[in-house]
Amino acid sequence: GENVEQHPSTLSVQEGDSAVIKCTYSDSASNYFPWYKQELGKGPQLIIDIRSNVGEKKDQRIAVTLNKTAKHFSLHITETQPEDSAVYFCAAKFEGGGADGLTFGKGTHLIIQP
């Protein structure tokens, strides 16, 4: 089955700086890669996703890049703000590969220092 590794487990950055979270996956057939943000006491919320036919996707201060050859994808947050503090999860999925949902990484606790 799919295995998703996520790094770092904790990331602390100064407000205004950029943050980068990286994930690797094992199944080369995976073709859908979403990122979820989980704030304290809430369920995860999708913030951006990318499919394997695209190398990069951007939405305001958030961008995701995908390297299919190396089987890794990254989340980039620019001009970080206090409300970006949360736990971020990457995930990988082989569409059509079964009904067992997404394989999630273990999460990155992002701390924005004022």
Add this chain to the structure above:
Amino acid sequence: GAGVSQSPSNKVTEKGKDVELRCDPISGHTALYWYRQSLGQGLEFLIYFQGNSAPDKSGLPSDRFSAERTGGSVSTLTIQRTQQEDSAVYLCASSAGQMNEKLFFGSGTQLSVL
């Protein structure tokens, strides 16, 4: 409400007791998932319902765990003879289609087994 609703938000029980956790998905969503989130861990898939098809139970950790979905809407996750290692946040998610696009998560049930 418009989101996924889970109840109770917190549940404290004694070892050996049975518990029931409830999930109300977004109206019209045909897919429903249960995940378990242990402290500092990622999201562990438990079970998946899609329409009237037989559920995918491949993630259930033991036969003490079961789930049902009545009328294609509300779902109940039951844990029998609870153990301390069952303590975790149990998250429910729903999505509109079979291809597991964008999951909408509830806020979860924090289960504590004493």
